[in-house]
Amino acid sequence: MEIKVLGTGCKKCQVLESQVRRVVEALDRKDINITKVENIKDIMSYNILSTPALVINEKVKVFGRIPSSDEITRWIKEI
Template identity: 45%
Template sequence: MNIEILGMGCEKCKKLYTATEQAVNEKSINAHIKEVKDIKQIMQYGIMSTPALVIDGKVKISGKVLSKDEIKQLL
């Protein structure tokens, strides 16, 4: 599974990254989590606000920070 956290590195982006790591670890999922900070790459997803969570190329949320439990439901 490939997971991307889209954002410029703001506090919300960091919180989403941490919550995603925790969710992946708790579900024992083999996943590669990557931060995407390049604005051109972010724009390719067509989102209007960050942070955003992308799982296997599909945008699951944008513009808010999900809790660890909310992320676990998306995985």
């Protein structure tokens, strides 16, 4: 599984990345690769309107806000 955190380094982007890493660790999912995407052209390719954004297996799950840990957990378990 591939999870991408899209953002240019803002505080909310950093919080989202930390939160995703905590959830993945709590789920003990060693098969998940987490990538931080900071290149604006790469971010724009996902057609999001604002950051931070969370992409799981190339599907945008949320943008413009920090989802709860429960939301992130649910999205991971849905895959």
